[in-house]
Amino acid sequence: MTVEAVLDAVVKALKGLVDEYAVIVVDGYESMIKFYQRGVSVVQSWRHREIGVYAAIGRKMGMVWVDAEDPEKAVTEAVEAVKHSGDSPLYAPLPEPSGEPLSSVDVKLKEAASSGEVSFIVEDLELEETRGKAAGMVKVEYNKVHLITSAGADLDYEYTSFNGYARFFEGRDASGQWSWTSTRYDLAAAKRAIGQARELAAECAKLPREKLEPGEYRVLLSPMIAGNLVEEVVMAANAGAVLFGFSFFHDKKPGDLVASENLTIIDKPRDMELPEARGFDDEGVATRDKTIIERGMLKSFLHNTKTAKLMNAESTGNAGWLLPRPFNVEVAPGDLSPEEMLEALRDGVYITNNWYTRFQNHLEGTFSTVSRDAVFIVKGGKPVACTHRVRIADSMPRILKNIEALGRQQWPIQWWEVRHPTRIPFILLSSARLTTAE
Amino acid sequence: MRWDPDFLSMLVEKMASAGASYAEARLHSIRGLDVVVMNGMVVSVGRESVEGVALRAVVGGGLGFASSPLSAGREGAEEAAGRAIASARAASLSPDTISMAPARLGRARVEASERIPIDSVSVEDKISRLLEAYKSLEAPEGLKLQNVVIHYSEAVERKIIVTSDGALIETYTPRVAVFYNITAKGGGRTANRWFQLGGTGGLELLDEFKFEETMKDDVESLAVNLLKASPPPRGVMDVVLSPELSGIIAHEAAGHPSEADRVLGREAAQAGMSFRSWMKEGEIGSEYATVIDDPTIPGSYGFYLYDDEGVPARARKLYDKGRLAELLHNRETAAVYGVESNAAARARDYKSEPIVRMANTYIAPGDYSFEELLEDVKEGVYIKKYMEWNIDDVRWGQRYVGLEAYIIKNGRLAEPVRDVAIELTTKTLFSSIDAAAKDLKFYAGTCGKGEPAQGIPVWMGGPHIRLRRVKVG
Numbered sequence: 001m002t003v004e005a006v007l008d009a010v011v012k013a014l015k016g017l018v019d020e021y022a023v024i025v026v027d028g029y030e031s032m033i034k035f036y037q038r039g040v041s042v043v044q045s046w047r048h049r050e051i052g053v054y055a056a057i058g059r060k061m062g063m064v065w066v067d068a069e070d071p072e073k074a075v076t077e078a079v080e081a082v083k084h085s086g087d088s089p090l091y092a093p094l095p096e097p098s099g100e101p102l103s104s105v106d107v108k109l110k111e112a113a114s115s116g117e118v119s120f121i122v123e124d125l126e127l128e129e130t131r132g133k134a135a136g137m138v139k140v141e142y143n144k145v146h147l148i149t150s151a152g153a154d155l156d157y158e159y160t161s162f163n164g165y166a167r168f169f170e171g172r173d174a175s176g177q178w179s180w181t182s183t184r185y186d187l188a189a190a191k192r193a194i195g196q197a198r199e200l201a202a203e204c205a206k207l208p209r210e211k212l213e214p215g216e217y218r219v220l221l222s223p224m225i226a227g228n229l230v231e232e233v234v235m236a237a238n239a240g241a242v243l244f245g246f247s248f249f250h251d252k253k254p255g256d257l258v259a260s261e262n263l264t265i266i267d268k269p270r271d272m273e274l275p276e277a278r279g280f281d282d283e284g285v286a287t288r289d290k291t292i293i294e295r296g297m298l299k300s301f302l303h304n305t306k307t308a309k310l311m312n313a314e315s316t317g318n319a320g321w322l323l324p325r326p327f328n329v330e331v332a333p334g335d336l337s338p339e340e341m342l343e344a345l346r347d348g349v350y351i352t353n354n355w356y357t358r359f360q361n362h363l364e365g366t367f368s369t370v371s372r373d374a375v376f377i378v379k380g381g382k383p384v385a386c387t388h389r390v391r392i393a394d395s396m397p398r399i400l401k402n403i404e405a406l407g408r409q410q411w412p413i414q415w416w417e418v419r420h421p422t423r424i425p426f427i428l429l430s431s432a433r434l435t436t437a438e
Numbered sequence: 439m440r441w442d443p444d445f446l447s448m449l450v451e452k453m454a455s456a457g458a459s460y461a462e463a464r465l466h467s468i469r470g471l472d473v474v475v476m477n478g479m480v481v482s483v484g485r486e487s488v489e490g491v492a493l494r495a496v497v498g499g500g501l502g503f504a505s506s507p508l509s510a511g512r513e514g515a516e517e518a519a520g521r522a523i524a525s526a527r528a529a530s531l532s533p534d535t536i537s538m539a540p541a542r543l544g545r546a547r548v549e550a551s552e553r554i555p556i557d558s559v560s561v562e563d564k565i566s567r568l569l570e571a572y573k574s575l576e577a578p579e580g581l582k583l584q585n586v587v588i589h590y591s592e593a594v595e596r597k598i599i600v601t602s603d604g605a606l607i608e609t610y611t612p613r614v615a616v617f618y619n620i621t622a623k624g625g626g627r628t629a630n631r632w633f634q635l636g637g638t639g640g641l642e643l644l645d646e647f648k649f650e651e652t653m654k655d656d657v658e659s660l661a662v663n664l665l666k667a668s669p670p671p672r673g674v675m676d677v678v679l680s681p682e683l684s685g686i687i688a689h690e691a692a693g694h695p696s697e698a699d700r701v702l703g704r705e706a707a708q709a710g711m712s713f714r715s716w717m718k719e720g721e722i723g724s725e726y727a728t729v730i731d732d733p734t735i736p737g738s739y740g741f742y743l744y745d746d747e748g749v750p751a752r753a754r755k756l757y758d759k760g761r762l763a764e765l766l767h768n769r770e771t772a773a774v775y776g777v778e779s780n781a782a783a784r785a786r787d788y789k790s791e792p793i794v795r796m797a798n799t800y801i802a803p804g805d806y807s808f809e810e811l812l813e814d815v816k817e818g819v820y821i822k823k824y825m826e827w828n829i830d831d832v833r834w835g836q837r838y839v840g841l842e843a844y845i846i847k848n849g850r851l852a853e854p855v856r857d858v859a860i861e862l863t864t865k866t867l868f869s870s871i872d873a874a875a876k877d878l879k880f881y882a883g884t885c886g887k888g889e890p891a892q893g894i895p896v897w898m899g900g901p902h903i904r905l906r907r908v909k910v911g
Contacts, residue, residue, distance in 0.1 A: 001509075001511070006509070031525070032889065032890075033528065033529070034704075034889060035532065036534075036702075036703045036704050036705075036706050036707070037703045037706070038534045038535075038702065038703065038704075039529075039532045039533050039534040039535070040500060040528075040529040040530075040531070040532045040533065040534060041501065041529075041534050041536075041704050042501045042502070042503055042525075042529060042791060043500070043501070043502050043503070043525035043526065043528045043529040044502075044503040044504070044525065044791060045502070045503065045504040045505075045518075045521040045522070045524070045525045046504070046505050046789055047504075047505060047506040047507065047510055047514055047517070047518060047521075048507070049507045049509040049510045049514070050507065050509075051509065060480075060483075061481070061482045061483070062482060062483040062484060062485070063482055063483075063484040063485075064484065064485045064486070065484075065485075065486045065487075065488075066485075066486070066487045066489075066509070067487065067488060067489055067490060067507030067508060067509045068487045068489050068508050068509060069489070069508035069509060069511065071509055074485075074487050077485075078485030078487075081471060081483045081485055081561050082483055084483070084560065084561035084562045084565070085473075085480050085482070085483040085561070085565070086479060086480035086565060086569075087479070087480070088479065088480060088481050088482060089476060089477070089479045089481065090481050090482070115521075115524065116504065116520075116521035116524040116525050116528075117524055117528070118525075118528050119527065119528040119531055122528055122531045122532055123531065127531075127532050128531065128532040131532060134707075135703060135704075135706035135707035136707045137707060137708070137889050165707060166707065167706055167707040169706075172716060177707065243476070243585075244476070244585070244587050244619060245584065245585040245587060245619050245620075245621035245630050246619065246630070250621075250628070251628075322474075322481070322482050355710070355831060356828035356829065356830075357828070358825075358826045358827055358828045359825070359826060360825045360826035360839045360841075360857060361628075361629050361630065361825065362630050362632075363621060363628040363629060363630055364627065364628060364629070366826070366857070367826065368826060368828060368837055368839075369828065370828050370829070370830045370831070370835070370837075371830075372710065372830065372831040389830040389831075389832075389834070389835050391828075391835075391837060391861070393837070393859070393861075416708050416709075416889065416891070435837070435861055436835065436861070437830075437834070437835025437836060437837065437861045437862050437863050437866075438861070438862055438863065438866060438909055
């Protein structure tokens, strides 16, 4: 069954059954190479053919995702559940479509993802050379996304992505990790990221070990950890997080000062180099680049038409049928080179990567996150020792206000702990509370 | 299920004829219903059917995985067999020299017990129960409930697994879960409590969860935190932890580091490694440090009797009276270690490769009562519920922060304190336990691992435990 035939069948099944509908079919392929010190652990290849349906009967709303053999039947059965729902406080009519098809396809990636033939990537990245030294992942993806809505949208777009990361080890306690992401087969970006990871591990291995005493420090964040923390900020600016009680911006409004004036964060669905680029959102509304925080001021929450109606705002073209979502994230650069960032840090701690960010209180923003990989103790602008596994245990509002400077080079980051493609520089904090386990 | 094991056998045969030394086919279907209720109103109803075929093949020591949804039909599944072989060949360019350890493989059908079938109750009745739970919540004086979101989730999972060396497993596993987030304001501050309940079975679980009561209790906890609690104490003192805390500790500080794939480094760039990569054996704690992972507990959220490679499940002792014991293995890691798989291979859905996972992990109970644990604590702290937790990527340094906690003075609970933090190493933590209560209790969680990340249902459990002289604050 072709995608067009699936769409026709599903739309036909929905007509007369519901008052409003939107149907998305994602059709494509994805391949991933996972490697570690013992070699390539697995190459995975996925066929995507997912059918999503939004249905409204009066003010009752339902969502369905199926990849069943008989999608028409599955959708019909599922829509039955919507009839038994209640009037939703989030309901708003589907908007008139305003989006446009905007594709970003690298033919080489499309072919590799579709065939599962990714041997050339193993060779291009010389993964055999990393045996015994590194672990990581490389992914290629091609998808075509179709959207039809009862409000008149009939849109599609295609995209490819090339994303990965590497973690290098030098002995037991020196390691470095870096990632890259792109819509094209950007081998240079991949090699640059792999080189960064290798260099961090080597740099850490050369330096003496020193235990860090808990306390407040000046802290330099690499784009990897900065990307993770900024993703939390972007999530807090999601109107869905505000409504569901997970946002430390819950009592803020556009115009409020929430960060240092050095910080500007933009949601950029029109950045065609990053894999979440698109010309329309899941409601058919045109996407647009928008500033979330501008020079420290909260500029806009992320909205679909539903959260916008509830919060008396306009859709920002970030649907999500139920809740909004970010696409590509960008943090505006500063003016310091990597060397100048270290000089600006003077005496402090340079954290290169992290994971496991968890909130004690989502509304007040108290949280902690654990470093992994190299952590450099810096004196007089020079790394003098390497340590590891320190924790930032602080509050997000305080961290945001303590942003002192940013690097001028932005890095395209996406990995396990930074889910959205993020173009981001180094970030310098004037103070953050660090702890270690005993 | 439209497809029978013969179709899967044909796919296995197809991969074997193309040169696979091992081949495996899994038909994996998850059909679920989700209802989200916010402040007493239904936000949305969702249905999901994640259904497809997952294939694995080993060629030239390289492992390939491919999947295809049922919506791509039989042709899609056959095409996936070709992609599994192509993937394995690409892997063999830098091979991990993978083999599957011989195992006593099952040929069985397992249906988890379901007293009140999920489909026997209407969606309206399920919604009514959530709305009633919201209506029954009352905020104590001085506390305002800002937002209450309740998420009901049910899923029926069906699998058929066929391997080239003889496994044939069919399973039927219904699960029910309730998640909620309560936001409250009081005393000039705001706080939230997020919680999850889950189990394997039918709608009888909703009665067993008593989620209406846990929600009320959590409102009380928020009131204690916001209206009554003082800043936390600091210093070295005795700490008593509730089963909620001992459960997360069992999972994070004993279960994860005992996953053999993590020990070997297969997850090094994602979920991290393990201190057991270099600490192969020896002491990890006191005689009370016994941690078990058992998939066979009836009704548990992590229940299974055969894993996703067809190996019969059993309980695994990870720490045994303070000493490092078994690792969790699938057939791939078992081959590296020259041991038998202990059936830890689990895959979230048809899009996921089976990897080493926990099921239901718990600290073994002791013989004290809770009161006896408190009795000879002169000065300490009792942590009853937590919100923040995390652990480093080798599972050594960890931190837990209390949502509801109390000072212990002369053997009795005294005034409440908020945001009490303990941050300690796995060895310090387990070595500090000098007593465990009888009151083993389990909590549901969604465990994350793998690339792409595979969230799978688990239970985490333990009794009240007492830690002597650890750093607080």
